[in-house]
Amino acid sequence: MTTAPIDDKTYGELREIAARYPEPRSGLLPMLHLVQSVQGRITPEGIEACAAVLDISAAEVSGVATFYTMYKRHPVGDYHVGVCTNTLCAVMGGDEILARLKEHLDIGNDEVAPQRQGDTRTVSLEHIECNAACDFAPVVMVNWEFMDNQTPDSAVQMVEALRTGNEVSSTRGPTLCTWREAERVLAGFPDGRVDDGPTAGEASLAGLQIARERGWSAPDPATVPVPAESKEGDA
Numbered sequence: 001m002t003t004a005p006i007d008d009k010t011y012g013e014l015r016e017i018a019a020r021y022p023e024p025r026s027g028l029l030p031m032l033h034l035v036q037s038v039q040g041r042i043t044p045e046g047i048e049a050c051a052a053v054l055d056i057s058a059a060e061v062s063g064v065a066t067f068y069t070m071y072k073r074h075p076v077g078d079y080h081v082g083v084c085t086n087t088l089c090a091v092m093g094g095d096e097i098l099a100r101l102k103e104h105l106d107i108g109n110d111e112v113a114p115q116r117q118g119d120t121r122t123v124s125l126e127h128i129e130c131n132a133a134c135d136f137a138p139v140v141m142v143n144w145e146f147m148d149n150q151t152p153d154s155a156v157q158m159v160e161a162l163r164t165g166n167e168v169s170s171t172r173g174p175t176l177c178t179w180r181e182a183e184r185v186l187a188g189f190p191d192g193r194v195d196d197g198p199t200a201g202e203a204s205l206a207g208l209q210i211a212r213e214r215g216w217s218a219p220d221p222a223t224v225p226v227p228a229e230s231k232e233g234d235a
């Protein structure tokens, strides 16, 4: 996909994001997402644009953009597929999913699969760390939407559907949108679908369900004894 320039409209939106915060530079993270929504990744032009709007140096912007893994300095696919292989996902099959996708797509970590004849969309693959969704392990993410309880077969079916332009929904509800569309939402420009899908899945609520059945509740903080060490530390 071509890289669109940072034009007047984008500069306006970058300024709009910065103006949301008492300290404009607090808007840098969503501004970088906006750059990715326009250019697909963090480009030198995008870094300069953020620096100009915030009146900070390009080095300061670059320092942030290179720290967080959600910001990409190389192109990704229309659908960026992340496979978690942290402890629980690995135990539950994440390593097998990643190995199978690498083999199926014939790519390594952080690469974009070649577009075949008939493909309408591209897919990239990344080995990611824990996504705090361990109760649905093994977890795959597509443009930061969860695909819970995956298997090597379901992951291959999913990437094939995405490459050939078929609609795919997250296991938690929303239809998967493209990388650039997702990045625009992360920049703070909603797509009107915030309420799609459930707010919490069955596995996340299992503990609450058990507590309710047994009449358990959290202790009143006022009645919880404070350890002596904490009291000394507070003084």
Ligand code: FES
Binding pocket: 084, 085, 086, 087, 088, 089, 090, 129, 130, 131, 132, 133, 134, 137, 139
């Ligand atoms: S270990 Fe995979 S989501 Fe936590």
